Amino acid sequence: MTVRVRFAPSPTGYLHVGGARTALYNWLFARSEGGTFLLRSDDTDAERSTPEYAADILDGLRWLGLDWDEGIEVGGPHAPYRQSQRLERYREVASELVAAGRAYWSLADPEALERWRKEARDQGRAPAYDGSLEPPPEEVERRLAAGERATVRFRVPRPGRTEFSDVVRGDMSFEHTQVEDFVILRSNGTPTYHLASTVDDVDFGITHVIRGEDLLSSTPKHILITRAMGAEPPTYAHLSLLMGPDGKKLSKRHGDTAVAAFRAAGYLPEALVNYLALLGWSPGDEETIVSRDEMIRRFDLADVSRNPAIFDMDKLQWMNGVYIRAMTPDEFVDRIMPWIAEDLGREPTAEELRILHEIAPHVQERTKLLAEAADQVRFLLVDEVVYDERSWSKVMKGDAPRALDGAIAALSELDEWTIESIESALRGMLEREGLSARKGLQPIRVAVSGSTVSPPLFESLAALGRRRTLERIRRARDRLTA
RNA sequence: GGCCCCGUCGUCUAGCGGCCUAGGACGCUGGCCUCUCAAGCCAGUAGCGCCGGUUCGAAUCCGGUCGGGGCUACCA
Numbered sequence: 001m002t003v004r005v006r007f008a009p010s011p012t013g014y015l016h017v018g019g020a021r022t023a024l025y026n027w028l029f030a031r032s033e034g035g036t037f038l039l040r041s042d043d044t045d046a047e048r049s050t051p052e053y054a055a056d057i058l059d060g061l062r063w064l065g066l067d068w069d070e071g072i073e074v075g076g077p078h079a080p081y082r083q084s085q086r087l088e089r090y091r092e093v094a095s096e097l098v099a100a101g102r103a104y105w106s107l108a109d110p111e112a113l114e115r116w117r118k119e120a121r122d123q124g125r126a127p128a129y130d131g132s133l134e135p136p137p138e139e140v141e142r143r144l145a146a147g148e149r150a151t152v153r154f155r156v157p158r159p160g161r162t163e164f165s166d167v168v169r170g171d172m173s174f175e176h177t178q179v180e181d182f183v184i185l186r187s188n189g190t191p192t193y194h195l196a197s198t199v200d201d202v203d204f205g206i207t208h209v210i211r212g213e214d215l216l217s218s219t220p221k222h223i224l225i226t227r228a229m230g231a232e233p234p235t236y237a238h239l240s241l242l243m244g245p246d247g248k249k250l251s252k253r254h255g256d257t258a259v260a261a262f263r264a265a266g267y268l269p270e271a272l273v274n275y276l277a278l279l280g281w282s283p284g285d286e287e288t289i290v291s292r293d294e295m296i297r298r299f300d301l302a303d304v305s306r307n308p309a310i311f312d313m314d315k316l317q318w319m320n321g322v323y324i325r326a327m328t329p330d331e332f333v334d335r336i337m338p339w340i341a342e343d344l345g346r347e348p349t350a351e352e353l354r355i356l357h358e359i360a361p362h363v364q365e366r367t368k369l370l371a372e373a374a375d376q377v378r379f380l381l382v383d384e385v386v387y388d389e390r391s392w393s394k395v396m397k398g399d400a401p402r403a404l405d406g407a408i409a410a411l412s413e414l415d416e417w418t419i420e421s422i423e424s425a426l427r428g429m430l431e432r433e434g435l436s437a438r439k440g441l442q443p444i445r446v447a448v449s450g451s452t453v454s455p456p457l458f459e460s461l462a463a464l465g466r467r468r469t470l471e472r473i474r475r476a477r478d479r480l481t482a
Numbered sequence: 483g484g485c486c487c488c489g490u491c492g493u494c495u496a497g498c499g500g501c502c503u504a505g506g507a508c509g510c511u512g513g514c515c516u517c518u519c520a521a522g523c524c525a526g527u528a529g530c531g532c533c534g535g536u537u538c539g540a541a542u543c544c545g546g547u548c549g550g551g552g553c554u555a556c557c558a
Binding site for chain 2: 008010012042044045047048106110120121122123126127128151169172173174175177178179180182183185186187188190192193194197214215216217218238240241243245247248249275278280281282284285286287288289305306307308309310311312314315317318321325362364365366367368376395423426427430436437438441442444445449451452453454455456457458
């Protein structure tokens with residue numbers, strides 16, 4: 001049997017890292033099994049679904065490199081893949097279930113239902129509605145005929161229980177007294193999640209349902225519907241949830257968890273994928289940096305952890321740095337370009353591009369987030385450097401004037417402007433002035449870059465060019481006197 | 483309240499009855515390197531929630547307890 005899995009987001013919110021991880025595990029499983037990864041849209045909640053969210057989800061998946069073989073935008077034998085376009089099918093299944101006695105039109109009074117549930121809870125019973133509040137059949141028939149709107153509820157067989165084996169959690173068993181006669185069709189004729197999702201899984205031939213643990217206790221409902229449709233339930237695998245640093249379910253409270261936000265901050269998709277993959281799955285040995293191919297080769301659903309995982313921004317950031325350092329300098333320049341252009345408000349010139357490529361290796365190893373790179377190279381691209389006042393007051397004192405004067409003298413008479421010649425000129429200056437490298441070079445760094453923190457000095461000056469270097473040192477020297 | 487899931491360093495995890503003096507990674511601390519910051523290298527820090535039981539032997543199996551989480555909608 002060929003594996004068929006799906007990722008079925010509801011476009012009622014942007015794609016967040018939790019959803020991305022679920023999609024990733026589905027994708028990894030499909031790829032490792034040579035199966036099909038399907039993307040569908042569970043958009044039965046017309047109120048809350050928006051095209052913007054739908055687009056964000058697709059963008060995010062593509063950016064992460066999680067390509068799908070069937071579904072939205074790519075089509076396939078079961079199109080359409082949007083639930084909003086399959087409403088007729090769900091109504092059809094609902095009426096078949098009613099006809100077969102597996103579901104019924106429900107006219108229970110909402111307030112009475114609420115009281116019933118409260119009472120059950122107060123008495124320590126499960127607040128699972130069992131259909132006992134329904135009017136007699138003749139009355140139901142009459143009111144329905146009179147045009148009254150009703151929901152359709154699934155008739156959960158009681159006594160009874162549903163058992164299944166979850167790939168990551170093991171054997172599960174739910175007493176039906178804990179499962180209520182749940183609504184499958186709303187009174188407005190639209191299906192609930194339980195119906196739509198299950199019908200799609202059956203119709204699309206889904207073999208493995210890999211999803212968040214929040215759906216674990218709904219699984220009996222899905223199995224009940226599946227069997228009532230005369231189908232065999234798929235294999236289920238429920239992934240533990242992602243938590244924030246406080247141990248609570250990851251949400252907006254913990255900052256922006258949107259995949260798009262990570263992208264904008266300068267995270268690399270390969271780093272995010274690597275991090276997410278290891279958040280709940282381990283290849284078994286001591287590897288931390290795992291390539292995509294390696295993941296596919298070694299991924300096994302049975303190795304997925306049952307523990308909830310706290311999303312650790314520090315580790316992700318470290319990993320992003322590892323991936324950034326692994327790039328070639330040219331690739332690095334290419335990838336930081338969007339941030340550079342935004343920072344500059346224009347595209348860099350050919351000369352600026354040359355400078356960027358020259359300094360790239362040195363900036364690269366200091367970058368954890370692509371967005372930071374723009375800050376580090378800004379001094380090479382602007383006409384006038386902006387001094388960081390804290391840096392200025394820290395180093396522009398004591399021997400600073402001598403260092404700056406000495407640097408101007410030493411650099412002015414240089415024949416060639418290379419990293420080596422600059423270094424030997426400045427080291428000679430330090431020697432003559434009797435200054436330590438630390439004391440003598442920091443003022444120059446601030447004069448040229450505006451900050452006590454910058455890429456290596458000699459390399460920076462070489463990239464900046466003689467004219468601009470001298471200009472900046474003189475300007476700083478003047479400011480120091482003034 | 484009811485049902486369900488989970489419980490190894492601060493965090494992610496390896497561990498599947500003896501190989502565990504519990505391993506790795508991030509973080510943190512110290513050192514080396516060094517023109518700043520990084521990177522790199524070295525060292526250190528820190529954990530089997532608790533109580534019983536099974537066993538010659540338990541982080542590993544069982545029971546209980548405590549703690550955390552999820553679900554409990556005409557949301558998904």
